[in-house]
């Protein structure tokens with residue numbers, strides 16, 4: 001199951017895209033603004049969200065043209081995600097554009113795509129994905145949430161979904177549940193009967209998380225019930241490839257911050273960056289980042305099905321492991337290079353540290369991603 | 380340094396021009412046809428599917444550094460020379476070289492395509508000729524030697540007649556190469572060299588050496604250096620093998636005693652040898668990290684290591700699986716990095732600083748894979764029990780420490796990344812401005 005990309009951007013177009021996202025974010029979503037909105041009720045800046053959609057069209061990049069998108073792929077989306085990661089922009093981008101749209105695409109349900117992708121692409125519909133349950137494990141089958149068929153194409157869901165990104169405020173939930181035919185994906189609209197949505201206190205204030213309780217909640221099947229595992233596995237490739245781009249974008253910001261500080265901070269009469277212990281820390285960060293960057297790039301190319309790319313399942317799993325490890329390592333070293341100031345609330349280093357840990361764990365964490373990598377190779 | 384330096388072992392791209400992104404021109408196709416015809420005629424094709432490892436099948440020796448007896452070593456070098464000669468006679472000896480020195484003047488893409496094609500055949504390993512001589516000294520001669528010298532040596536080197544070695548390191552000048560003390564004193568149209576070089580790979584096979592010498596000790600250390608090509612058969616050149624920790628002896632001490640080198644063998648200007656040396660070192664760093672198809676690449680691969688997991692009965696062992704996955708993730712991602720550098724190169728763009736990251740990852744990956752293999756093998760690593768694919772890992776394992784040292788140690792690579800790539804300040808040097816003084820004892 002490959003999602004074909006109709007448009008491919010050249011190097012110049014990609015650079016233009018990068019610059020326009022970067023300048024918009026530098027202008028409208030600098031660190032002080034991020035801190036302001038991450039503590040607000042909504043949790044993000046609705047006007048930045050609108051401008052990303054209207055001025056750059058970031059939400060629509062990887063949505064097919066006939067569903068209201070720009071028809072690009074993960075390579076182009078990855079350029080935007082690197083910038084969003086770099087600036088730690090809060091908001092439902094990953095949840096709606098990567099997971100929500102990704103689930104619709106992975107399920108290959110034409111009518112659901114026609115109904116919802118244009119809204120997601122325009123930034124007017126906020127979708128998210130609800131897979132994890134109360135035990136906190138990421139899985140693609142064996143859900144305790146049950147779907148009961150009520151009649152012709154009409155279902156009801158019962159169960160609890162936890163650790164749902166941007167649950168509060170979403171318009172549309174893609175919910176994984178077990179059916180008599182096997183695992184399936186279902187669409188639940190906000191305000192549906194028996195749906196309760198609660199926000200949870202989150203490790204990363206720029207990435208909101210919530211919980212859903214479903215009690216006899218009406219839902220529509222997304223794709224064929226019983227096909228949920230395959231759709232989720234496919235979605236996982238897209239989602240981890242996208243996450244990898246965000247991770248390397250954020251990790252690069254950490255490296256740049258560390259190098260700038262190491263050049264300017266003076267101790268013992270010389271810049272700390274001239275001490276080898278510090279210089280070598282930076283060189284190690286650079287090396288891990290170069291490898292992670294290569295993995296993220298290859299994963300995007302693979303998911304887009306470029307002819308000389310490795311298999312998507314392999315490249316996405318490699319990127320998820322390598323980029324998760326690299327970002328976590330780099331975020332830790334960033335604090336170390338900064339010393340005491342790096343441990344303060346006022347310094348951005350902890351926000352990257354938090355993002356790194358959340359990114360590393362949101363699809364299961366190291367034990368899961370290393371095992372998944374072996375599985376992708378049939379080991 | 381006697382083997383190629385792969386960073387992504389074993390999943391070789393299919394050996395066709397079509398696997399290269401820009402291989403669309405018909406001249407490439409004609410070249411592929413010509414090269415395939417040549418290889419079919421002069422070499423045996425490897426059975427297809429050899430990338431897939433079947434446990435217990437085939438050669439199980441895995442070594443980065445050989446430890447064969449001298450006769451076997453010599454026979455291998457002879458085979459390498461013979462194969463290089465055959466390549467050269469058919470126009471594949473120096474694919475990118477200028478025609479006036481026996482090259483074909485084709486693009487790096489042609490070179491790459493040829494390497495990929497040749498990887499599908501059983502041919503002698505020519506690393507002893509190519510890694511240092513053709514890969515590093517060749518480009519230096521091309522850039523800095525006089526015309527007659529280029530004509531005299533370049534064709535011979537690329538024909539396999541002249542193996543070249545790198546007479547750089549000395550007992551007092553390792554990482555700090557600019558500290559060389561080997562003296563070069565001018566005497567009319569000749570220079571007289573006196574000193575000691577050390578760790579000189581392939582010197583015992585070499586016809587030619589590139590020596591970095593101190594020509595003016597009154598100048599700061601980077602300034603008073605001059606580089607020469609030295610005919611290794613000259614009187615006063617004495618090569619003594621050094622046995623390395625793997626047991627073999629592939630590097631040497633080279634003593635230079637009143638060696639008289641004609642001035643026309645000088646590379647670059649008098650006292651400007653540091654710049655010449657940089658040409659060589661840059662080629663070295665660029666060449667580390669390519670792909671090969673030898674036994675190391677075959678063993679340090681997903682196919683081999685997963686076959687090993689199964690053969691050692693560890694398929695269900697969570698700890699072994701986790702370590703294997705960690706090693707393979709890095710190995711595969713480093714492979715992606717190299718592929719991307721290659722694409723950059725083939726697109727005609729200059730590769731970025733990723734090559735230095737690749738070198739660090741290469742030695743890291745080989746060491747990690749060797750230690751993982753040792754862990755999977757367990758106690759059978761400690762002695763030859765005759766079981767396939769077990770004790771044979773000791774040669775690679777013992778070779779891995781060298782990879783963190785040769786061609787610039789890990790620490791020096793990190794200094795380079797920190798200073799040249801990231802722009803961090805240099806350490807305050809205490810000896811870069813003062814005149815060089817020959818070391819008087821242990822310390823200078």
Ligand SMILES: Cc1cc2nc3c(=O)[nH]c(=O)nc-3n(C[C@H](O)[C@H](O)[C@H](O)COP(=O)(O)OP(=O)(O)OC[C@H]3O[C@@H](n4cnc5c(N)ncnc54)[C@H](O)[C@@H]3O)c2cc1C
Pocket residue numbers: 276380544545546547548549550552553554555577578579580581630781784785786787788789790791794
């Ligand atoms: C297998 C092999 C083949 C070789 N082949 C050749 C060859 O063909 N020709 C040739 O000329 N040389 C060759 N060498 C030599 C090689 O280039 C040197 O060994 C290397 O540059 C290190 O020098 P050294 O051994 O003197 O170690 P040193 O420079 O004394 O280093 C010892 C330790 O100190 C560290 N160190 C030194 N300076 C610094 C610094 N500024 N900052 C931080 N750490 C530092 C090093 O990283 C290392 O850990 C070879 C070496 C090996 C192992």
